[in-house]
Amino acid sequence: MNDPPDLRNDDDSAAWRELTASDSDFFDRDTSTILSDFGWSLDHSSDHPRNLSDLAPTTTKTHPSSTSSCSSSVLVAVTEVSTPTTNPSATSSSSDDPADNSAAKTPPETPLKEKKKAQKRIRQPRFAFMTKSDVDNLEDGYRWRKYGQKAVKNSPFPRSYYRCTNSRCTVKKRVERSSEDPSIVITTYEGQHCHQTIGFPRGGILTAHDPHSFTSHHHLPPPLPNPYYYQELLHQLHRDNNTPSPRLLQSTTEDAPTISNPSEEGLLGDIVPQTMRNP
DNA sequence: CGTGTTTGACCAGCGC
């Protein structure tokens, strides 16, 4: 069984299901549209690798044996959640603005409570990635500041909460390890970046043309894939497989977190190495 | 000194 607790428990307004062929239309849209939906820049002069082969040269699809702790095995879950109007990031009015902060930190309780009330239940579109890696915080081109950590029910591993360090950006991500397979890191992104990546600060800019950029560095996992990555992945798998329904995963309801059913074959079977499916 | 992490407390939502 592979039942990431995160993907079930977290999505109070959305849960996860496998994408059907029709769902894949989401990914068949124009790339820039998809990216803009999630705030990922498509600046062709940016430092982000953009080709699947560049991003994940060791995609387990073709390298099922690459089951090292830093392999780029990835499962994807996508969730789109309605975003009420008061979302600071959605309106790009950034709650991190000094003015906003002063309001939020105002001692009087009523404004604070009202503000919190206005902001509650705000959910951004989410991506969840399952990445086989021995490091928790995967490089994705953005800088993150940890703002919390919680023990997760039914999991021995804590969940970490990160926020984009860009003061105008309210994108968050959660990182936790799968209780089923500790080598699997479940990363959930929420929100849209309102800025571009900063490259890969700690390792320098990864060169997209070096097919060994990810595989030869056991301590450097692949940059965390962005939606573009998965669209490419999807398309490539579509071409290579006769898979009728790509198993990208999308959240729809709270209690249907079928982020993965690793025992199933098909696309997922290609994405997830056998050893990962059967620990 | 600036930036990021740790960690306990707090709050809201949800199920019973």
Add this chain to the structure above:
DNA sequence: GCGCTGGTCAAACACG
């Protein structure tokens, strides 16, 4: 209504 849980805050701390 109550308790549980997830998510966030914020002060203290660590580090370069």
